[in-house]
Amino acid sequence: MAWAREFGPVHRAGVECTGSYGAALTRYLRSESVRVIEVNRGDRSDRRRRGKTDTFDAETAAREVLSGRATAVPKSGDGHVEMLRMFKQAKGSAIKSRSQAINQLKAILVRADPALREAMTGLSNPALFRRCADLEIANPSDPATAAAFTLRLLARRIIELTMEIDELTGQITAAIDAHVPGLLTRYGVGPDTAAALLLAADDNPERLASEASFAALCSVNPVEAASGKTHRRRLNRGGDRQANSALYMITIARLRWDKRTQDSVQRRVAEGKTRREAIRCLKRYLAREIYRDFTTARRASPPASSAV
Structure with a gap:
């Protein structure tokens, strides 16, 4: 775990492992009105050349924050x-x-x-x-x-x-x-699938810029795969696999019992899409629907005392 703090008009701190070893440090810095930015692991080639030390890791974290390459807001983990x-x-x-x-x-x-x-x-x-x-x-x-x-x-x-x-x-x-009141009333959403999606967004879904970023987090956004004169989109195999699995389970439940979902798949298959492609489209729409529930609940609830 590495962290570096910048003193100035705005106090900022770059912290690694904000969801595990750096969680307690992140909470403390936020309680001191320090803006925390999540920093990924440093470049491996630099580590091989210069070795791994706490000083080097802290310097790398500071450079990531000062250059603007590190911009991710860590999960709050306090709700x-x-x-x-x-x-x-x-x-x-x-x-x-x-x-x-x-x-x-x-x-x-x-x-x-x-x-x-x-x-x-x-x-x-x-x-x-x-x-x-x-x-x-x-x-x-x-x-x-x-x-x-x-x-x-x-x-x-x-x-x-x-x-x-x-x-x-x-x-x-x-x-x-x-x-998120009302989330479990959504068709096909159960406690386990809802929990997986909430764990992906965490207590502060506003750190996600839009519903498109939530879709990317859940691996349901199409990824551009252009090469030369060929332009296509491929399946996103990154992101949170637990959240992706939860969206799939909800989609399958709706596809089995919900008439509107069945009609939607049949319409897309008639347009030339495969069944798997139609299901991917449904997962993308479902991510948008769930994200709206998250943001609506966030606006309706009072802000957390530890937020900066």
């Missing part, structure tokens, strides 16, 4: 979206652990005693987990009782993780409603 980031991280790990526990439970059940296995046959997953959790095994003394003992432990773990996931989903929903 509802920061809460969402923590909730979503905990939920993701809980989902992963639950999936692992379910796979282990079913693998053990396949090799369990035939009588025990037959007693569990035909049950749905929730019923299976409840049945396994109610198994009464005091002291396992052979492979059959050891399997039942392990099934009980895994089933109880799955049930606990399910309760944890449900609780985190409720917290995520509450944070989204508090930050």
Whole structure:
């Protein structure tokens, strides 16, 4: 992490890693009325020639700020979206652990005693987990009782993780409603997809110049790919892949159930576009729709005390 501060009529500071190691420094500088600018990692060729030192990194950061090459406003990380980031991280790990526990439970059940296995046959997953959790095994003394003992432990773990996931989903929903009221009423938008899009924009969407910049952040903007006499546009493979995936999931949900979306795709296919190209167009329009919700909510909410 490197940072450099300029003293003058306007105090500015260039900081690396504003979303991780430099987050606390960024918050402190903003509380001191210093304008913080996010600085990318320095040029690798210079690092190879001159070595990597804190002094050199600070000098590089200062040059980026003074020359005007570094202009990005870092994420504030002090509001509802920061809460969402923590909730979503905990939920993701809980989902992963639950999936692992379910796979282990079913693998053990396949090799369990035939009588025990037959007693569990035909049950749905929730019923299976409840049945396994109610198994009464005091002291396992052979492979059959050891399997039942392990099934009980895994089933109880799955049930606990399910309760944890449900609780985190409720917290995520509450944070989204508090930050962008009405976003979850959009057709096809759920807590997970809304959280992914909010994490991309963060608590201060005004740092994005326009809805076009938000579309670029979500990788749904067409990229010019002209070469000689050939002029075409290609798919943008950069940006925030989680936000891009969220837009895709919303689009697919609308394409499956929303009549207007289905008519739009059919019209574009009739015009000569492929289905994939039509879906990309829908993702671009959806990014514009979501960005308007963000900016509307931002104008309606009071400014944060830490903003500069």
